[in-house]
Amino acid sequence: MPVDDFLAGLPKVELHLHLEGSLEPELAFSIAKRNAISLPYADVEDLRAAYRFTRLQDFLDIYYRGMSVLRTEQDFYDLTFAYLTRMHAQSVRHVEVFFDPQAHTHRGVPFETVLDGVYRALIDGERLYGITFHLILCFLRHLDEEDGFATLEQALPHQDRIFGVGLDSSEVGHPPAKFSRLFSRCRDEGFTVMAHAGEEGPPDYVWQALDGLQVARIDHGNRALEDPELVRRLAQSGHTLTVCPLSNLRLCVVDRMEDHPIRTMLEAGLRPTVNSDDPAYFGGYMTENYRAVVEGLALSREEVVRLARNGIDGSFASNDRKAVLHDELNAYLAQTA
Ligand code: ADE
Ligand code: ZN
Secondary structure, eight states: OOHHHHHHHSOEEEEEEEGGGGOOHHHHHHHHHHTTOOOSSSSHHHHHHTOOOSSHHHHHHHHHHHHTTOOSHHHHHHHHHHHHHHHHHTTEEEEEEEEOTHHHHTTTOOHHHHHHHHHHHHHHHHHHHOOEEEEEEEEETTSOHHHHHHHHHHHGGGTTTOOEEEEESOOTTOOGGGGHHHHHHHHHTTOEEEEEESSSSOHHHHHIIIIISOOSEEEEOGGGGGOHHHHHHHHHHTOEEEEOHHHHHHTTSSSSGGGOTHHHHHHTTOEEEEOOBSHHHHTOOHHHHHHHHHHHHTOOHHHHHHHHHHHHHTSOOOHHHHHHHHHHHHHHHHHTO
16 A cells, blocks of 8 residues: 555544644635635735745744634634544544634634634534544743733633643743743643643753643653753653644754654654644645655654554543544554555
């Protein structure tokens, strides 16, 4: 079986996806039109041509501009359902997705409008495609902790629909320690917590996420490899790293896919997984991310299967759901042996 077909059919789990980062230019233009908003780009090609980044902040500037077309509950539904339809076509069986409420409430869109649209689509995706999910609220780290607390107050009445909290946006200059009181409160409230760390920021930010925020998972974590003591710690604790290969390439976290650290992470006894981050902006969804590392690093079938298993084991799915996902993966491997 050709490797592309194997990767397309491989049952997969996505653990690092910003819903707003799945907004394709075509959908952005059609939503802008129905909301009578004009985008500062002539057309879809012109918008896509702007997707050239040399660092995280270049991307974030365009990401926040793009999502500003999202205004109504239906907009958030359409965004989320379009992502799930793609994931169904790519054999993705479980997703844990981020949303950035502050990026919407600061524009005057009510918290409930965002949550209701996103959640309705997630329920429909589970019903129609069998894709199970968890929804994770990300705090924007370029804003202050007080803003995070205000957002938490808006989230608390909806805790039945929000599984966990994360920390994203501009990393350098906004260390995890800036949010230690907020994350302590979130843990007390029963949220599972995670944080972006070590994407552009130094290994010390990963230490802060682990010891200060007490995260259950590290989003990215690439730069942890610079600190042997941290590598030992992560290997021992078994923290999952939600690695995003095409994102790393497009944001110049790595220069070439041949230099991507995901195999080094496997060899060091860490638990990396493959994810897409902001697929509409970085050139690919789950299958394309697997293909990128398989081609760039000539990964073996065993290494690919290890990454897929890490996705299941590193998820926050129930043990029963994990067992079903492993059974499905095992059946696929037997059928493609
Ligand atoms: N928000 C969306 N994508 C992000 C990323 N890769 N890093 C930090 N914040 C983000
Ligand atoms: Zn991310």
